[in-house]
Amino acid sequence: MAIYHLSSQIIGRSGGKSSVASAAYRSGEKIQDEHIGQTFDYTKKMGVDYKEILAPDHSPAWVQDRGQLWNQVELAERRKDAQLARELNIALPKELSKEQQIELIRSFTKEKFVDKGMVADITMHHLDGENPHAHVMLTTREIGPEGFGKKNREWNDRELLKDWRKEWAERTNQALEKADISERIDHRSLKDQGIKNRLPQKHIGVHASAMEKRGIQTERGNQNRLILEINADLKSYDQDNAVYKQAEKQYQKAKSEADIHASKPTPVQPQPKPLGPEEKEVSNEINTRDRNKAHEKPTPPIHEQTQPTTSFNQSFDEIIKGMETDGNTQSKALEPMEKEVGNGRNTLSVDDWKKEILQAKQVTVQPQQQPQEKTYQEIRADFDQARIEFGRQQEAIDRLDSQLRSETFKLQKFDNYEKRIGEVEERLGKLSSFKPWQWNEKKALEQSKARLIKDKQADFGETERGHIVQRITQLHSEKRSKEKKLPDLEKRYKETKGTYDQRSAEIKAMNRQRDFVKSKDLLERYQTGENISDKDKQLINSFSKELNIKKIRIESLDRAR
Secondary structure (H helix, E strand, C coil): CCCCCEEEEEEEHHHCCCHHHHHHHHHCCEEEECCCCEEEECCCCCCEEEEEEECCCCCCHHHHCHHHHHHHHHHHCCCCCCEEEEEEEEECCCCCCHHHHHHHHHHHHHHHCHHHCCCEEEEEECCCCCCCEEEEEEECEEEECCEEEEECHHHHCHHHHHHHHHHHHHHHHHHHHHCCCCCCCCCCCHHHHCCCCCCCCCCCCHHHHHHHHCCCCCHHHHHHHHHHHHHHHHHHHHHCHHHHHHHHHHHHHHHHHHHHHHCCCCCCCCCCCCCCHHHHHHHHHHHHHHHHHHHHCCCCCHHHCCCCCCHHHHHHHHHHHHHHHHCHHHHHHHHHHHHHHHHCCCCCCHHHHHHHHHHHHCCCCCCCCCCCCCCHHHHHHHHHHHHHHHHHHHHHHHHHHHHHHHHHHHHHHHHHHHHHHHHHHHHHHHCCCCCHHHHHHHHHHHHHHHHHHHHHHHHHCCCCHHHHHHHHHHHHHHHHHHHHHHHHHHHHHHHHHHHHHHHHHHHHHHHHHHHHHHHHHHHHHHHCCCCCCHHHHHHHHHCHHHHCCCCCCCHHHHHHC
16 A cells, blocks of 8 residues: 655754765765764665765766765854755655656656755665655755855745645656556645544654564554554445445334334324214203103112112222222222212213223323434444544553653753763862863863853753653653553443444344345246346355355356456
8 A cells, every 4th residue: 555754854963963974874875974084884784775866957076976965065064053954754655666666756856856956865765675765865055066055945944845745645646547556645634634534654664664574563563553453444334334324224214113013002092072063952852862761760869779889889899999909090080980979979871880981991001212222323423432532542642652752861861961061070170270281181171061061051951950850750640641541441442343343243134134035036036037137146146055056157257257
């Protein structure tokens, strides 16, 4: 997979660097720094596959000699904090051949830098390996027929770096397209590209890459392996996302229908409609006829009967007791009717009483609401949130680790200055101003002490040792705080991932069951002589073992072969 990386850094004296040493290391050559009288020999360095110096046409001939070029750069700069060179570190697409990689970096360097007056020292490493990359050291001054001129401050513009990064991505994609390679790179960050479901990898670097090749696992290598694992899971989930959405809808629909069928409520009795004028007239006639029949065969009212406890009353009491055991609602519904019977004001017949009792017992039962399960999208949202929180916590811990290493190194450097200054002061204390043979030694020590104090001031300024210690203590506290939260975040990440995988498996099983039923139907149609498409035949063949049949021959595939 083609990767994108283009970073820029300044090689300067303020960082204790030398352009001659940097050029010798990157090119694998032996070069003497005439400014300090030191020779840098890196001829045993492995992996240097290509090196070349590109310069404008009007440049003097000595620029093609790497030793003379960078010694002239050192000679042109007089400040102790001078910027000597600008270096670009560029990852090359390993999908291209060695010749294509060389042509790509040469054309990019010539157009963007050399044509504007810079001298470019190109070295390319590990072109046949897993981490092909190029180092381009650029002069900070324009070159002319007489040598180096003034510095061009416009080259320090940050917007120019953005332009270089964009141009490199475009040229690389053009080269990949020309070579019929589908891979592409993008100079923008994942956030700017709108990609939220992929974590960015960390740049390993040359030394860590060499250790990984020797089988030694590095911190950044382990981080990238974890990131690749997470990204692979996310890619798999994204590929099945459309299928899962459709299957999730079918799953929820089937589950809802099953729940409704299992807890179907008792239908509510319809309320009687109010009587119209004609219906009222008919009802009055029926009531008049019933009263006439009562005069012919008079029946004493209930409160005047000699036997207050009849068989009906006994059965009624039993019904009341049974209804009381059913619940308070039914008992309260019967209290008015029982009161009317006791007072003798009710003139209903036995059949009418039974109807009243049945209606009172018909209470609508509301179905119990089942706790609604989370949808596929909600489960995935939980998983994404847990994954992102876990990843961010790890990144924060790694960042604190890096800051701790930097501050610890700073403290060691501070203590080293203090130690050396103390040693010089101790030696000065043993010398006497009254002994002329010790004057030269004392003068040299005083100069050494002044130089050490000046260097310390340049590196640390007004910073005291206590400030550095306080900063280290603060970083340790922040790191411990975040490490305490890490196990819970990791546990939540694994739990949400397990839930997501389980739901995915359920939906896949439903899809397979659906396809199996469909394949059985297609097989019956095919066996009856009906023509089916090649896609349907492939579906049947995918279930040949379950259907206990031989695979159907597909003519279009035979022609393709």
